[in-house]
Amino acid sequence: MGQPTPEQTAFLERAMGQYGKATYNFAYRLTGNESDARDLTQEAFIRVFKAWRSFQPGTSFLSWIYRILTNLYRDELRRRKGRFQEELPEDNAPQEFAGQRPMAVTPIEDYVERQLSEPLSRALAQLSAEQRQVVVLADIEEYSYQEIAEIMGCSIGTVRSRLHRARALLRRLVERAQKPTS
Amino acid sequence: MSEHLHNALLIDYLRRELPPEDDALVLAHLEKCPACRREYEIEISLSESLRTAAAREELEFPSMIAARVWEEIRSARPSPLAQFVAFFRPAVAVPLVAAAAVAAFFFAMPLTGHESSPKINAAYYLEAHAALQAQNPLDERGPAAVQLIEVAAQDTSAPTELADDVNVGLAAPSAFDAVR
Ligand SMILES: [Zn+2]
Numbered sequence: 544m545g546q547p548t549p550e551q552t553a554f555l556e557r558a559m560g561q562y563g564k565a566t567y568n569f570a571y572r573l574t575g576n577e578s579d580a581r582d583l584t585q586e587a588f589i590r591v592f593k594a595w596r597s598f599q600p601g602t603s604f605l606s607w608i609y610r611i612l613t614n615l616y617r618d619e620l621r622r623r624k625g626r627f628q629e630e631l632p633e634d635n636a637p638q639e640f641a642g643q644r645p646m647a648v649t650p651i652e653d654y655v656e657r658q659l660s661e662p663l664s665r666a667l668a669q670l671s672a673e674q675r676q677v678v679v680l681a682d683i684e685e686y687s688y689q690e691i692a693e694i695m696g697c698s699i700g701t702v703r704s705r706l707h708r709a710r711a712l713l714r715r716l717v718e719r720a721q722k723p724t725s
Numbered sequence: 726m727s728e729h730l731h732n733a734l735l736i737d738y739l740r741r742e743l744p745p746e747d748d749a750l751v752l753a754h755l756e757k758c759p760a761c762r763r764e765y766e767i768e769i770s771l772s773e774s775l776r777t778a779a780a781r782e783e784l785e786f787p788s789m790i791a792a793r794v795w796e797e798i799r800s801a802r803p804s805p806l807a808q809f810v811a812f813f814r815p816a817v818a819v820p821l822v823a824a825a826a827v828a829a830f831f832f833a834m835p836l837t838g839h840e841s842s843p844k845i846n847a848a849y850y851l852e853a854h855a856a857l858q859a860q861n862p863l864d865e866r867g868p869a870a871v872q873l874i875e876v877a878a879q880d881t882s883a884p885t886e887l888a889d890d891v892n893v894g895l896a897a898p899s900a901f902d903a904v905r
Contacts, residue, residue: 559791
């Protein structure tokens with residue numbers, strides 16, 4: 544990596560100080576567990592440090608690092624699974640059984656560890672990785688379709704259809720969770 | 726629009742992603758159709774619940790992440806290839822120039838019979854080479870090395886090398902003007 548310049552170091556310091564929390568929370572919502580969120584966030588900031596010169600002042604830093612993080616997450620899922628959710632038909636049956644879990648190696652423990660007991664969070668964790676990303680970016684981060692398309696590297700049409708399916712599935716999962724089981 | 730509204734349309738409406746004409750149609754329909762309004766309210770509450778859940782679960786940025794990032798950066802060394810190139814840049818380039826000068830000398834003056842001058846030139850270049858080696862970028866402690874690296878960081882090779890590494894669209898955020 545070579546010796547960092549003072550400007551590069553200051554850039555990273557400021558980036559982590561200002562956007563560390565948002566980035567970490569975004570990573571946590573994508574992965575559903577703190578350990579993976581920490582690893583992803585760490586790697587994302589290292590990428591930011593390496594590529595700091597390519598950041599264009601006046602553009603959104605968060606969009607940039609979310610994009611880095613989204614790519615890292617996708618690569619990590621590929622590495623772990625040998626394939627990616629995208630290769631499966633997106634609108635196949637509810638994915639709570641067949642679909643991609645959050646990338647925790649031990650998801651059960653992580654859910655117990657965190658407050659993901661709540662129906663909605665649990666439902667969110669049952670979406671595919673891309674569906675979860677689009678919901679997080681649209682409904683929690685409140686990005687526009689255009690911005691989400693740029694972050695996720697896909698078309699606006701894909702963003703739109705992913706969001707529609709993800710929300711429909713979320714509603715079904717939440718409704719099911721709220722029904723008494725007996 | 727006599728049919729009820731599809732949820733996809735309601736979601737786009739909720740996200741304010743509809744073109745003005747469609748937006749107006751949805752608004753008009755919602756005003757006169759309680760069933761669609763009810764459906765729209767469910768979509769709104771889903772979004773609100775997501776935001777509430779996210780806010781409730783908001784985590785602090787763990788200081789260990791920053792610590793690990795800095796540690797990683799400090800412990801990182803140039804890749805073996807980069808080290809190789811850095812090592813041989815002065816070691817190869819300088820003798821090559823010297824050799825070229827020697828060759829040019831002999832080529833230009835094949836009949837003069839002077840043999841001593843080129844050897845002196847070569848020796849000079851080798852000395853220059855040795856001096857450069859003393860400022861080897863591998864020696865990261867020396868101030869000269871730092872200067873060299875800073876200069877290296879300013880040349881175009883650095884971002885290009887990183888672009889592959891980072892695997893992000895470097896021009897990506899250009900559409901976002903606001904710093905969020
Ligand atoms: Zn209606």
